[in-house]
Amino acid sequence: MNTFLQPFGATRLIFDAIRESHDLQRDLCRKLTASRSDMAARELLFLQLKVELMAHAAAEERFLYVHLLMEDGGLDASRHALHEHHEVDELLDELSVRDKKQDGWIGTAKLLSFKVRHHLKEEESKFFQVAGRLLSDMKKEQLGRRYAKEIVRMRKHYAAEFQSVAVSLASGLVKPAKPEANKPAARGSADAGATLRGRSKPRRTL
Numbered sequence: 539m540n541t542f543l544q545p546f547g548a549t550r551l552i553f554d555a556i557r558e559s560h561d562l563q564r565d566l567c568r569k570l571t572a573s574r575s576d577m578a579a580r581e582l583l584f585l586q587l588k589v590e591l592m593a594h595a596a597a598e599e600r601f602l603y604v605h606l607l608m609e610d611g612g613l614d615a616s617r618h619a620l621h622e623h624h625e626v627d628e629l630l631d632e633l634s635v636r637d638k639k640q641d642g643w644i645g646t647a648k649l650l651s652f653k654v655r656h657h658l659k660e661e662e663s664k665f666f667q668v669a670g671r672l673l674s675d676m677k678k679e680q681l682g683r684r685y686a687k688e689i690v691r692m693r694k695h696y697a698a699e700f701q702s703v704a705v706s707l708a709s710g711l712v713k714p715a716k717p718e719a720n721k722p723a724a725r726g727s728a729d730a731g732a733t734l735r736g737r738s739k740p741r742r743t744l
């Protein structure tokens with residue numbers, strides 16, 4: 539079954555729910571780094587990826603890593619993962635400039651893609667195993683339900699900062715908005731993300 543099409547409210551273990559977003563992130567990274575002359579398409583792909591990464595990190599921190607942090611055996615994995623989330627945030631801030639054709643932009647986008655792929659692989663091959671040992675089956679199901687609701691809520695929260703992306707009511711996924719509203723917004727969602735996470739405002743936003 540295509541994981542993109544799973545109902546977002548269905549009961550699943552936390553790891554299954556998280557993998558759905560991981561697959562989306564890999565797909566968007568691949569499309570973004572392959573983007574060439576069509577700057578409108580590049581802009582849209584970047585915003586979709588940015589919203590997905592920020593929503594996923596928030597939901598994952600709240601409904602996986604907070605619970606691992608409370609276990610002695612989960613400290614190293616959760617600290618490492620949160621550090622990598624912060625590195626991804628910084629690259630998103632750096633890429634949130636109006637001119638995405640400028641020298642170095644696609645190189646930084648490729649670095650972001652590399653970091654994201656590294657992080658996802660580490661979570662799936664190491665951190666999920668740590669969590670699998672530390673969390674009960676009932677907890678994994680409960681966290682899966684809460685994560686699935688939270689990521690949709692956070693996608694809506696971050697997507698609301700842009701006119702060109704929206705969250706589908708049917709799937710709960712980030713999609714391009716209707717063509718008539720398909721113009722870049724004046725500000726980026728990094729401000730909202732920074733506020734939510736208690737950070738200072740990013741250096742550059744859209």
Ligand SMILES: [Fe+2]
Nearest residue numbers: 595598619661
């Ligand atoms: Fe993560």
Ligand SMILES: [Fe+2]
Nearest residue numbers: 556560598661
């Ligand atoms: Fe993740």
